[in-house]
Amino acid sequence: MDISKYNLAMRMRKKSNLDQRIFNSSDLLLAYEGSFTNVNEYIKDKEYFDYFRIFNNANPVCLDLGCGLGGFAIQIANKFKDKNFIAVEMFSNVIIGAIDKARQAKLENLKFLNCRIECLEKFIKPHSIDTIYLNFSNPLPNKCDARQRLTNPRFLKIYKDILKEGGLIIQKTDDKDFFAYSLEQYKLENLTVLEECWDLEALNDLNNIKTEHEIKYILEGKKIHRAIVRV
Ligand SMILES: C[S@@+](CC[C@H](N)C(=O)[O-])C[C@H]1O[C@@H](n2cnc3c(N)ncnc32)[C@H](O)[C@@H]1O
Numbered sequence: 001m002d003i004s005k006y007n008l009a010m011r012m013r014k015k016s017n018l019d020q021r022i023f024n025s026s027d028l029l030l031a032y033e034g035s036f037t038n039v040n041e042y043i044k045d046k047e048y049f050d051y052f053r054i055f056n057n058a059n060p061v062c063l064d065l066g067c068g069l070g071g072f073a074i075q076i077a078n079k080f081k082d083k084n085f086i087a088v089e090m091f092s093n094v095i096i097g098a099i100d101k102a103r104q105a106k107l108e109n110l111k112f113l114n115c116r117i118e119c120l121e122k123f124i125k126p127h128s129i130d131t132i133y134l135n136f137s138n139p140l141p142n143k144c145d146a147r148q149r150l151t152n153p154r155f156l157k158i159y160k161d162i163l164k165e166g167g168l169i170i171q172k173t174d175d176k177d178f179f180a181y182s183l184e185q186y187k188l189e190n191l192t193v194l195e196e197c198w199d200l201e202a203l204n205d206l207n208n209i210k211t212e213h214e215i216k217y218i219l220e221g222k223k224i225h226r227a228i229v230r231v
Contacts, residue, residue: 033115043122055084060130070098072211077110090116134171136213139178151182169229174217179225195228
């Protein structure tokens with residue numbers, strides 16, 4: 001076999017192994033986006049989650065958007081057993097690691113959703129969410145990528161639609177330009193900024209749960225910024 005065919009065969013084996021692991025995760029994975037071309041078409045037919053059926057209780061539901069390796073979601077679900085959490089991540093090869101860790105933690109109040117945040121409204125009922133966590137979302141500094149930033153107005157509109165009245169967005173980032181941009185967007189969208197903290201470590205908030213990226217940035221000596229925003 002020539003080397004390019006060998007590489008392709010290896011990639012396909014890896015992919016089918018990932019598909020199998022995703023398929024075997026239905027105990028924790030609520031939905032899997034799969035592939036499609038048009039977001040508007042895809043989200044048109046709603047498949048709203050029935051939280052009571054999923055969690056067996058009527059506790060508040062919170063979202064961790066862009067959960068990455070899942071460390072934050074697992075810790076917060078462990079700390080607040082009286083709340084339910086759905087951790088959302090677009091990359092299946094990333095979320096599968098988070099799911100495997102969560103399975104070991106045996107948490108009844110944490111589930112996963114493998115989709116792009118652009119598609120949340122297919123699954124999440126309007127005004128059904130208490131808190132949205134945006135932890136170290138990609139800052140995407142290039143102007144031409146502004147639409148992809150998770151605090152761009154098109155995402156804030158989604159958050160406003162799915163959050164309950166008075167619901168919160170809690171954002172953390174190490175990137176001061178992205179933080180400044182986000183604060184500006186919150187104000188333009190008439191959201192109430194309850195906290196604007198430019199140095200979270202100095203605040204010594206003992207309730208702060210550190211994410212994988214947060215720990216890395218603190219070790220690099222970077223300042224962590226946090227905004228708490230009410231809709
Ligand atoms: C920099 S990582 C942060 C991971 C984690 N929250 C932390 O603090 O360690 C950002 C994550 O957001 C995910 N992400 C970015 N844009 C997304 C989108 N539109 N929909 C879903 N996930 C997204 C990325 O795949 C990545 O895993």
